[in-house]
Amino acid sequence: MEENINQDLQKELRREAIKRNWQLFKQSKLGMIGLYIVIFFLFLALLQPFLFITGIWNKGVYDPVVGYEPIKDTLLVVECPKEYPTEKYESYSDCPAKGEVNIKKLYMAPGVEVGDMYETFIQPAPPSRRHLLGTDSLGRDIFSQIMEGSQVAFILGLLSATLGVGISTILGTIAAFFGGRIDAYLMRQSDLILMLPSLPLLFIISAFAELKVWHLAVVLGVLGGLGGSVITIKSQALQVKVKPFVDSARITGGSNMKILFSHVLPNVAPLALLFMVFSVTGAIASESVLSFLGLLNIDMSWGIMIYLSQTDGFIFSGMRYWWLILPAGLAVTFLAGGFYLVGRGLDDVFNPRLRKR
Amino acid sequence: MSKDVLVVKDLNMHYETLSGDVSAVKNVSFTVKEGESFGLVGESGCGKTSVAMSLLQLQADNAKISSGSIKLDGIEMVGMSESELRKVRWDGISIVFQGAMNAWNPVVKVGEQIREAIREHYPNNTKIQNTEKIESLFKMVGLDSTIMDRFPHELSGGMKQRAVIALALSCDPKVVIADEPTTALDVVIQDQILKEIKKVQELLGLSLIYISHDIAVIAEMTDKMAVMYAGSIVEKGPTSEIFANPQHSYTKSLLASTPSVVGDKVKLNSLEGEPPSLIDQIEGCSFAPRCPNRNTTCHPELDMELVEVGPDHFVDICSASRN
Amino acid sequence: MAEYIIRRTFQMTIVFFLFLVFSYLLFNAIPGNAFSSLLLNPNLPPDAYQRVLEIYGLDKPLLERTQMYIVNFFKGDFGYSYKYFPKTPIELIAERLPRTLMLFSIVNIVAFYTGFFIGKVLAWRRGSKAETWITVTSVFSYTVFYPWFALMMLWVFGYKLGWLPIGKFLYPEKWYDAPFDSDVVFTSMIKFTVVVSLIQFAAYLASRGIESLSLRRNIRFVSLIAIFIGSYFYWNNGEALLQKPYASDIAYHMILPVMVVTVVAFAGTALLTRTTMMEVLKEDYILTARAKGISQKRIRDRHAARTALLPVVTSFIFTIVTIIDGSVLTEQIFSWPGMGQLLLQSVLEEDIPVAMATFSFVGVFALIAHLLADVSYSYLDPRIRIKSQG
């Protein structure tokens, strides 16, 4: 009976606290910007399946991996001069200009001469009404790829962050509460993980085992969960451990488990949340790096988009093929940045020393 | 007659906050003479620290001195530029902050922190001169000279406090402000520190401004005193005169709540209620809501003014009571 | 403090053994047992086969093999590279390590200083327009997708503007008939850098005891000028004069990678410094310092920044490994022939002995960096020198 009232009261208090924290978070401008960015990408991630199911998008054309759209275009055949500048072109990179094609490229098509109009499929095609962000060199819709990439990012980021924070919270509280050898072992283990150069490690793992998104999420989660966050969570739990309410709970006969769940975990939770948000940033970046190096066995992601644009040589073609270069890179940057900003906002909430007045 | 070192006139200072302006210092005037020790007493939050900070022009970023004048040796300090102020600080006026425990930078040696102040104001001193100076200061406040090479966390609270006093004296200032220098110390140490300050003040012939909420300490430490309430001075005069013949109701209440001074075993009548919020504009007597002596002859709703009631003894009374 | 360092070193040694065991087991756990399958590689000369078999004790049980590996690690014996056959992994590493070290330390020092300086100024000018903009830029460069950013920079400076070389360690054409080996030149460059920093550091230490601030400043300034003049004479006389064009070629190739990594790496430090500085500026001792009449700049640098340095250094310790990660990527993108590139290539080409050796070395590297940072932290924070904590 009394217990119930107590619990209700606690729930009420917690709700109050959440409300207050939300108010505080709203005051952080950067944090709100971050939140908007995250929501925007979440929307993109959910939009794609919606478009496919409702049939607004045809899978054959818009599928991010196997979709294909033949876009025809007629180009003027020209011959690029050997020396620059000429009257028409200022430098090497200006020829062929828009709507033109160099005759040297057409050695496969006999009978074409300078001055002809040449009809061709253009891939990658620039943005159009049908393809908001254009297509890549295989005729696949970039916008759809971006959406797919954001699904991958969310799945990977949230999965690995949840796993990691789960592990480190459990281990951190264990280390704080049991101390002794367990603690010493866990601390050395954290030192080890902190010391491991994670990228080379991931290289090795992914070079020898074909990693899919799920595998990568588990690997990143475990690595993150065993590392430095255990130390921080442990020190937080140690602070909670010596607080009077834990003592009083112990005196009134609360079991260790109960104390852990009803007192310690809620107090460690803010820190854990913070870690989670920041580790999402890390996970997204790791995935992109590995895909970028061609080490992951997944079909589509932002990293792979950049990888393709690099291996196809478009990245050094400058801004002419901007739709191949900018969207994916900016997406990684912005989503990782969005999560980072949310983390900063949360930091403001949980760390009152930073508030202005 | 010794000359006036510090003359404060009609000082007004307020903090700009989100909920409105907090008038922490209202029309404060007082004079400190050479070698004299001046006490400022009042409840927590009445604006004592705000006065001290204004004297050094070190008030918080949201604080504004709206009017008034602070003259040190005849030189006006309100409106001085930052670089002029830097010369006056420590050399002219130094301060022992409330909560001096945190006055030390934890990662710099104590001696170095004192040396730094001397170096700033006496750039031509040699290292040996400075070391000797610090040694003599430490001796004066009863500290061993080896403390120079220690870090703040290696000192006890009392030692830190003594070292802070040495720090405050390091540039031979004309005026030293001591803002509740003994809070957070145990009673025995408090007593020692007070004696130390008194001794040093007499030895060096310093002008001292001693700030406290404890009127007993003020009685022990000062020649002249002022009583502050809600940002204004309500009574000021020679300490002995005020203790013998308190005029303002608030002073009387303060005295009544302090057994050691009054001597007889009176029942302590502690003050009821809270001081008024400094955000609201207060018309007339600010003490009226809590005043135990409020009677028909006084008119708390009228304008108040400091009036001389004895030799150098001023009291804040309503215009109707003036005659 | 000595006690702290000893204990930390001891702990790190334990961690290091854990690391060796872990990395061996990692390579061992690779599906299909990388060793045995690779030994079937027909390109492998038979004596290399024998050596590998011997060194890794592939016919022995797991525990014994792990022991052997650790012993061999300390002997520096990793067998032969599968790919560059008669060369051993250690030889390959000896060639690559200095290049990585140089890039890594320059980037770290530059990034740390700029980051700290910018963070400091940001906190000091809180609320100004410049602060907002620099903060936004820092957040951007902190979260920007690094390889992409590096490629864009490469495109801008290497292709579009053509100011800087597109990656690589040197121009091979230029070195075709060079009288020196590139490593010789590079070694003398490293020596030069080390000597210069030592002189500068010595001048700093020597001037610390001087009481007069202006004299102190002048001495530091003069030492800087002296170093400039000294370097001028050094590079224009004797052997160094002959090496100069080649040395400058290498230096020229270093600019872009250093710049790009710095831009990315400084932001974390800058942002953290800004927050800690803002906390520190509210401390009472800052008020004391102001009351003492100390100049604003000195309060900022000597009091606020000095204390704010502590958490910044702590987090720097934690991010050193991340920076190593970053330099692996950098080497890949800029074709900088260092340890990172070696590691990635050996992994991709399944050159197991080299991969193992490099990975262990990167581990040692991270360990030492970690320990150094730890020690310097204990120097910076006097409170840690006596207080011991787990």
Ligand SMILES: Nc1ncnc2c1ncn2[C@@H]1O[C@H](COP(=O)(O)OP(=O)(O)OP(=O)(O)O)[C@@H](O)[C@H]1O
């Ligand atoms: N930076 C600030 N911003 C807004 N209000 C302030 C600020 N500093 C002080 N105040 C307010 O000004 C009033 C006077 O404060 P002050 O610190 O001068 O009191 P005090 O007499 O020194 O009290 P105590 O004995 O507790 O030290 C208080 O009401 C306080 O809340």
Ligand code: SF4
């Ligand atoms: S004026 Fe009246 S109300 Fe105010 S303090 Fe004096 S007696 Fe009390």
Ligand SMILES: [Mg+2]
């Ligand atoms: Mg005060």
